[in-house]
Amino acid sequence: MATVLAWIVAQLLLPGELPVFAAIAALLVVQPSINQSLGKAIERCLGVIGGVLVAYGVSLIFGTSGGIVLLAIVVCIMLTWVLRLAPGSANQVPISAMLVLSIGVQTPGYAFERILETILGAGIALLVNVVIVPPVLLAPAGDALDRLNSEVADSLDRVATALKLPQSRASLTEMMLTARLLRPMLNAADKAIVQAEESLTLNPRQAAYRRVLDADLERLDRLKSLVTRTVGMTRALHDHYDDSLYLEPTVQALSLELVRAAHDLRLLTRGDDPAESRFIPHGDDELALTSPLVIAAPPPQHWILIGSLMEDLRRVREEIIGEPLS
Numbered sequence: 001m002a003t004v005l006a007w008i009v010a011q012l013l014l015p016g017e018l019p020v021f022a023a024i025a026a027l028l029v030v031q032p033s034i035n036q037s038l039g040k041a042i043e044r045c046l047g048v049i050g051g052v053l054v055a056y057g058v059s060l061i062f063g064t065s066g067g068i069v070l071l072a073i074v075v076c077i078m079l080t081w082v083l084r085l086a087p088g089s090a091n092q093v094p095i096s097a098m099l100v101l102s103i104g105v106q107t108p109g110y111a112f113e114r115i116l117e118t119i120l121g122a123g124i125a126l127l128v129n130v131v132i133v134p135p136v137l138l139a140p141a142g143d144a145l146d147r148l149n150s151e152v153a154d155s156l157d158r159v160a161t162a163l164k165l166p167q168s169r170a171s172l173t174e175m176m177l178t179a180r181l182l183r184p185m186l187n188a189a190d191k192a193i194v195q196a197e198e199s200l201t202l203n204p205r206q207a208a209y210r211r212v213l214d215a216d217l218e219r220l221d222r223l224k225s226l227v228t229r230t231v232g233m234t235r236a237l238h239d240h241y242d243d244s245l246y247l248e249p250t251v252q253a254l255s256l257e258l259v260r261a262a263h264d265l266r267l268l269t270r271g272d273d274p275a276e277s278r279f280i281p282h283g284d285d286e287l288a289l290t291s292p293l294v295i296a297a298p299p300p301q302h303w304i305l306i307g308s309l310m311e312d313l314r315r316v317r318e319e320i321i322g323e324p325l326s
Contacts, residue, residue, distance in 0.1 A: 002026040002128040006121040013120065014113050021048065021114050025121030030129055035201035037129040041122035047085075047092025048118040051076060052111045055097040072097040136209055141196040141216055144189040148182070148223055153262040155179050155230045156316070160258035162237055163251050163309075172238045179234035182227045193220055219268075222319045226265070229312045229319075233258075236312075240305040248302060254309055261313065264320050 006026035010019030025044050031037040058072045076094035085093070100111045158175050167175075196213060200206040245251055 001132075002030050002125040005128065006124040009124060010117050010120055014117055017110070017113070019117055019121070021117040022121030022124075025118045026125040026128075029122045029125035034126075034129055035198055037126050038202065041126050043086050043089045044092060044122050045115075045119050047089040048096045049115055050079070050085075050089065051093040051096025051098075052100055052115055054079065054093065055100040056111060058097075059101065069098055069101045072101055135199065137192070137196045137199040138209055138212055138216070141189070141192040141213075144185075144192040145216060145219055145223065148185045148189045148227070149219075149265060149268065151182060151185055152223065152226050152230050153265040155182065155234065156258050156262035156265065159230070159233050159237060160255045160262065162241070163255040163258070164246060166243060166246055167241065172241055176234055176238045179231050182231060186224060186227050189220060189223070193217060222322075225319050226316060229316050233309055233312045236305055236308040240302075240308075242301075245302060245305070248306075250306055251302070254306070254313065257313055261316050261320060268320065 003023050003026045006022040007019050010022035025041075025048075028044060029037050029040045031040055054076050055072050058068060058075060062068055062071065073094045076097050080090035080093050096114070100114065155178065158178065162172065162175060193213075193216060196216070200209060200213060
């Protein structure tokens with residue numbers, strides 16, 4: 001739609017040459033978010049203006065000989081490299097210079113009209129993007145956070161099971177490898193949040209969704225800490241496990257607390273209505289996590305592992321409850 005509209009408007013305002021620059025500008029400027037469209041519009045306009053200026057300067061110095069186009073392209077590439085221009089502008093500068101020198105030599109005013117044409121096409125595309133508001137990408141971000149939240153809870157359950165029952169070395173290795181997959185999931189969730197935030201920038205609907213994004217940002221921060229603690233507990237168990245561990249009463253109590261933590265973490269998901277998103281329990285279930293365990297003297301052969309698990313469990317509880325423990 002933006003391309004067609006730019007073509008029609010450019011032909012009406014700038015008759016003569018086919019408005020190819022306006023159509024290309026409109027096609028490239030329309031992006032998934034208004035913020036991205038504005039960036040593309042600026043890149044496109046700067047690239048065309050820079051290319052026209054280079055072509056004009058080269059033609060004044062060296063005339064209109066046959067090799068002038070190749071020289072202008074080389075100058076443009078060097079200029080974009082020195083100025084470290086964005087890819088959109090860097091590609092457009094030599095293209096514009098080449099078109100101006102190859103087509104505009106026989107057409108007076110060609111360069112100036114192409115600049116106006118490009119600005120017109122970019123402006124129309126930006127206007128269309130504002131009128132037809134692009135989608136708000138909060139749903140994908142929420143889904144990514146929910147998947148991460150669920151996998152962290154599953155990892156806590158796996159640690160609880162490994163504490164409760166005897167484990168083989170292969171089972172411990174598999175548990176460790178599975179826990180490491182939380183990192184890529186966290187990166188994916190972080191990227192989804194960035195895209196959601198960008199989709200709201202300059203978006204007319206951002207006020208209605210801002211608090212949802214703020215809640216998701218807070219949720220991501222909590223999940224970052226939970227991922228770190230969960231991976232840490234898994235590694236500690238993997239590195240310090242022995243066959244007598246599950247016989248310790250304290251370890252059995254730790255296993256129960258981890259099951260409760262996993263249960264509570266599953267409650268902390270986005271509700272059915274994204275506008276009411278909060279990192280709080282929802283539904284009929286209640287928090288099951290009790291106060292942290294108090295251990296006066298851990299068994300000597302397991303004190304490093306039990307102490308490490310206790311500290312990580314304390315911090316997991318802080319993130320689930322949403323406030324530091326006194």
